[in-house]
Amino acid sequence: MSTGPYRERILAHHKAPHNRGPLDPCDVEATCHNPLCGDRVKIQLRLNEDEITAAGFEARGCAIAIAAASMLTVKVHRLGREQAVALAERVVTAVQAGATDAGFDADLLALAEIHAHRSRRRCATLAWEALQRALAPRAVSDTGDTGVGESRH
Amino acid sequence: MRLRSQFPALQQRVHGHPLAYLDNASTTQKPRVVLDAIERAYTSQCANVHRGVHLLSERATEAYEGARDRVCAFLGAAEREEVVFTRGATEGINLVAQSYGRSHVGVGDRVVVSEMEHHANLVPWQMLCVERGAELVKLPIDDTGELIIDALDELLDERTRVVAVTHVSNSLGTVNDVARIARLAHAVGAVVVVDGAQAAAHFPIDVQALDCDFYAVSGHKMYGPTGIGALYGRRALFEAMPPWQGGGDMIERVRFESSSYRAPPYRFEAGTPHIAGAIGLGAAIAWLEDFGVARAGGIEARLLALATERLSAEPDVTIVGTAANKAPVVSFVLEGVHPHDVGTIVDSLGVAVRCGHHCTQPVMDRFDITATVRASFAVYNTEQEVERLVAGMQRVREVFT
Numbered sequence: 306m307s308t309g310p311y312r313e314r315i316l317a318h319h320k321a322p323h324n325r326g327p328l329d330p331c332d333v334e335a336t337c338h339n340p341l342c343g344d345r346v347k348i349q350l351r352l353n354e355d356e357i358t359a360a361g362f363e364a365r366g367c368a369i370a371i372a373a374a375s376m377l378t379v380k381v382h383r384l385g386r387e388q389a390v391a392l393a394e395r396v397v398t399a400v401q402a403g404a405t406d407a408g409f410d411a412d413l414l415a416l417a418e419i420h421a422h423r424s425r426r427r428c429a430t431l432a433w434e435a436l437q438r439a440l441a442p443r444a445v446s447d448t449g450d451t452g453v454g455e456s457r458h
Numbered sequence: 459m460r461l462r463s464q465f466p467a468l469q470q471r472v473h474g475h476p477l478a479y480l481d482n483a484s485t486t487q488k489p490r491v492v493l494d495a496i497e498r499a500y501t502s503q504c505a506n507v508h509r510g511v512h513l514l515s516e517r518a519t520e521a522y523e524g525a526r527d528r529v530c531a532f533l534g535a536a537e538r539e540e541v542v543f544t545r546g547a548t549e550g551i552n553l554v555a556q557s558y559g560r561s562h563v564g565v566g567d568r569v570v571v572s573e574m575e576h577h578a579n580l581v582p583w584q585m586l587c588v589e590r591g592a593e594l595v596k597l598p599i600d601d602t603g604e605l606i607i608d609a610l611d612e613l614l615d616e617r618t619r620v621v622a623v624t625h626v627s628n629s630l631g632t633v634n635d636v637a638r639i640a641r642l643a644h645a646v647g648a649v650v651v652v653d654g655a656q657a658a659a660h661f662p663i664d665v666q667a668l669d670c671d672f673y674a675v676s677g678h679k680m681y682g683p684t685g686i687g688a689l690y691g692r693r694a695l696f697e698a699m700p701p702w703q704g705g706g707d708m709i710e711r712v713r714f715e716s717s718s719y720r721a722p723p724y725r726f727e728a729g730t731p732h733i734a735g736a737i738g739l740g741a742a743i744a745w746l747e748d749f750g751v752a753r754a755g756g757i758e759a760r761l762l763a764l765a766t767e768r769l770s771a772e773p774d775v776t777i778v779g780t781a782a783n784k785a786p787v788v789s790f791v792l793e794g795v796h797p798h799d800v801g802t803i804v805d806s807l808g809v810a811v812r813c814g815h816h817c818t819q820p821v822m823d824r825f826d827i828t829a830t831v832r833a834s835f836a837v838y839n840t841e842q843e844v845e846r847l848v849a850g851m852q853r854v855r856e857v858f859t
Contacts, residue, residue: 309806311799311857319858342798342814343828365828367796368858425802 310369310422314415318372323379325371328361335438337431342367344428346374348435355386367428369419374432376412381436390440393433400429461749462838464489475808478843483628483656483787483834484812485678488742492682495741499734507733508707508724522733525740526723529688532743533654533673534664540696542689542723543736547655548578550674550689551622553726554651555582557702558672558695559620562649565591568618570648572597572605572634573824574627577817579653583622597623599824603630603779610642618648625663625673626656629816629832630779631762631787633657640669649695655679655687659746659836660785661755665690677735681836682742686735689726696722703728754837758786761835761844768848775851778830786835789816792851795858797829803857804850811847 328334331349338345344366351359360378364371381389395406399417409417419429462468467487470477479487499521505514507522523538530538544550559582563569569583573596587594595613598606605623614621621643626633640650649671657663659680665673673690677683691699701708701719705728710718719725746754765788769775774793792800801813812832815822822828833847 309802311803316857343819343822344796344798367798369799370796422802425798428798 310419310425312415312418314376314412315369315372318375318412319368322362322371322375324359324361325363325375326361327363328359331359331361333439335435335441337435337438339366339370339427339431341427344370344431346370346432346435348374348377348432348439350381350436350439352386357381357384357386357389362432364432366431367425369425369428370431373416373429376416377432377436380413386440390437393437393440396433397430397437400426464491465838466490466493468838472808472810473806478809478839478846480833480835480839480843480847481810481812482659482836482839483679483816483832485684486659486681486836487838488683488738489681489745491745492738492741496683496734496738499737503737506730518733521737521740522731525736525743528740528743529675532658532663532747533675533688533690534662534666535690536666537693539722540690540693542691542696542726543731544674544687544689545685545732546676546678546687547653547674548676548687550672550687551579551651551653552582553689553702554672554674554691555586557699557726558649559583559586560590561700563587563590563592563619566617567592568595568613568615569593569620569622570595570597570610570613570618570643571622572624573599573820574603574605574630574632574818575622575624575820576628576653576655577819578655579622579624579651580820583620592619593617597621599630599632599821602781603627603632603821604781605632605634605639607635607638607642610639614642614646614648616646618643618646620651621648622651622653624653624656626654626660626785626787627779627818627821628656628787629789629818629821629830630781631784631789631834632779632781633661633783633785636668636670640671644669656785656787659754660751660758662751671695677739677742680739680742681746683735683738686732686739688739691722693722696726699725701725701728705729707731749837757837758835758839761839761841762786762788764841765833765835765844765847768844769851772848772851774855778825778827787832788834789830789832791827791830792854795854797831799858800831800851800854803854804847807846807850807853809843809847809850 328349332352334349336347347363362374403420465487503517505518507519651672652670655676658675677686708728778789797813
């Protein structure tokens with residue numbers, strides 16, 4: 306029987322998420338809400354100059370949202386700001402448009418496959434949108450109660 | 459004709475399984491007679507209403523106004539002038555908030571809204587209270603999801619202008635004692651605005667017996683089309699209310715500087731209405747009355763009882779909303795699994811349920827959850843479909859443990 310969006314990599318990250326819990330201290334953070342379901346994901350980052358030296362997340366969400374956030378905190382470790390933002394764009398594009406990316410590992414490929422489940426795409430992108438918001442110019446902190454992150458579906 | 463075979467949408471398979479559609483509180487499926495009525499509206503009757511002198515316009519007007527008569531009788535209204543066609547319950551409530559509300563609610567006045575309201579019967583009152591400088595007051599619910607009606611003794615005062623309450627909670631299933639609330643509200647001179655969207659398909663409605671002042675319904679939740687609904691309003695109130703939207707069909711005489719307006723219901727129906735929608739709604743009511751509203755409610759009550767019994771027997775399932783008097787809605791959470799994940803898994807088994815906050819975030823806050831899985835039943839559902847939902851919980855556990 307098909308497991309739908311619940312590939313092994315998604316379930317593994319959901320069962321044993323990486324870097325879950327508050328990151329204290331942190332340099333930047335942002336939260337994105339999904340108004341359709343009330344879920345929320347907060348991404349926190351510690352920066353050394355432009356390099357991400359630690360990443361953490363807190364989430365009230367489904368398996369996909371938690372797996373995506375867990376994957377994110379692993380992938381962005383030691384990336385520069387611009388690299389992290391570029392990766393977030395690639396992931397969001399992959400999930401929303403279904404574009405495959407040769408640079409994706411098994412985790413990100415599992416995430417990209419969520420594209421096939423239209424009603425669940427936002428679950429996969431929520432953490433990455435929070436990352437984009439956290440690293441956006443001038444965003445020292447952002448509660449994310451309103452704004453572009455919420456207007457997308 | 460057999461019941462299920464009258465619903466084309468129920469004949470399909472999803473993900474390789476027969477469709478078990480348990481999301482009827484979101485929208486019901488439509489019987490063939492409703493689809494045929496809509497098609498006729500666009501073929502042999504397609505013309506604008508209230509305008510043309512030609513035959514097709516006369517047919518359209520007759521069918522449209524005939525639908526108003528059906529809604530009037532269905533809701534137990536005294537007069538057809540008390541029925542305004544709207545886009546749905548949401549628009550009906552907004553009409554009341556913006557027309558009645560703006561002309562009757564002022565600085566320091568109170569608007570009492572229950573904690574279990576759909577956002578459609580909360581946000582319009584928030585907007586009104588901000589605009590008018592009025593106070594928004596919460597009528598709370600208890601742990602079973604019942605309104606604490608006794609609290610009205612303290613909440614209602616001579617400054618209370620409006621009490622807004624749902625007849626049936628879309629996320630908890632609770633059926634509220636609207637007649638009692640109306641008695642208490644009227645004692646302080648407040649009007650009662652009832653969201654009837656979740657009630658109308660499940661038991662007979664009698665707005666006169668309820669003694670409410672406004673009652674809003676949506677066609678698509680009672681086997682009719684989307685984009686059409688109706689608002690009942692007590693005639694004396696409608697007649698004293700200013701227009702809401704301006705345009706054609708709602709005016710008596712227009713001069714460049716100013717206009718005079720028609721009497722209700724036309725005062726509140728600016729522009730070309732959703733003619734085919736109203737005709738479709740009329741057909742849906744005719745279908746439902748032919749089947750029997752009380753008979754439908756009896757079938758649904760048995761499905762609710764079965765679902766409640768089966769889900770309660772699952773040790774990791776918690777039902778949210780355990781009121782004594784419930785419409786066929788069962789909301790629940792499965793321990794350790796997010797409702798959306800439950801919904802996606804059971805969807806893969808052909809079972810359609812709603813997951814999320816159901817546009818009732820204050821209810822979710824009240825029970826300290828973000829979401830539930832909600833199964834809601836209609837007359838065409840079967841015991842076997844309930845069993846498929848419950849069996850789906852085992853599949854969910856297999857994936858997530």
